[in-house]
Amino acid sequence: MGWLKSTNPDRKALGFSLIFANIPFGRISTVMMGGGDEMVVTRHLLKQDFSRTQLILICSALVLLIVIPPVYKAWQVLTNRRAWLYLIGFLTLPLLFLLVYVLTGLNSLLTMGFLATPWIMGTPVFITLHTAIALAGLIFLRKNLLSVAATD
Numbered sequence: 230m231g232w233l234k235s236t237n238p239d240r241k242a243l244g245f246s247l248i249f250a251n252i253p254f255g256r257i258s259t260v261m262m263g264g265g266d267e268m269v270v271t272r273h274l275l276k277q278d279f280s281r282t283q284l285i286l287i288c289s290a291l292v293l294l295i296v297i298p299p300v301y302k303a304w305q306v307l308t309n310r311r312a313w314l315y316l317i318g319f320l321t322l323p324l325l326f327l328l329v330y331v332l333t334g335l336n337s338l339l340t341m342g343f344l345a346t347p348w349i350m351g352t353p354v355f356i357t358l359h360t361a362i363a364l365a366g367l368i369f370l371r372k373n374l375l376s377v378a379a380t381d
């Protein structure tokens with residue numbers, strides 16, 4: 230959030246990107262449905278002291294308290310007259326991509342057994358290959374990413 234105040238456009242863009250890299254709407258929605266890593270931690274910390282509904286409410290409140298301030302600050306940085314559309318786009322489109330590409334596409338291939346053999350620390354070969362391709366793309370495009378950030 231602090232990088233959003235920077236006068237350096239690269240640092241400001243990085244701060245904005247990091248806020249939405251966590252897919253905040255995905256975090257909120259999975260917790261409110263009773264799932265996600267946050268719920269696993271909440272269940273572990275609070276043990277059996279609360280009902281499922283109470284755990285969802287507690288965890289949802291905590292996630293909202295953590296997620297809303299950075300998203301609000303990111304919205305304030307947007308100067309476009311339709312900033313609210315950009316905000317909705319950054320909140321929903323990455324989640325939609327994740328649901329379609331990763332959870333439907335990649336998981337379907339793994340379920341069918343495509344390169345599903347566990348390899349490094351139990352991770353399927355397919356996931357390691359996918360991560361390596363994404364890393365190679367990032368390295369290959371890094372100069373383009375920085376030049377776009379510098380011209381905006």
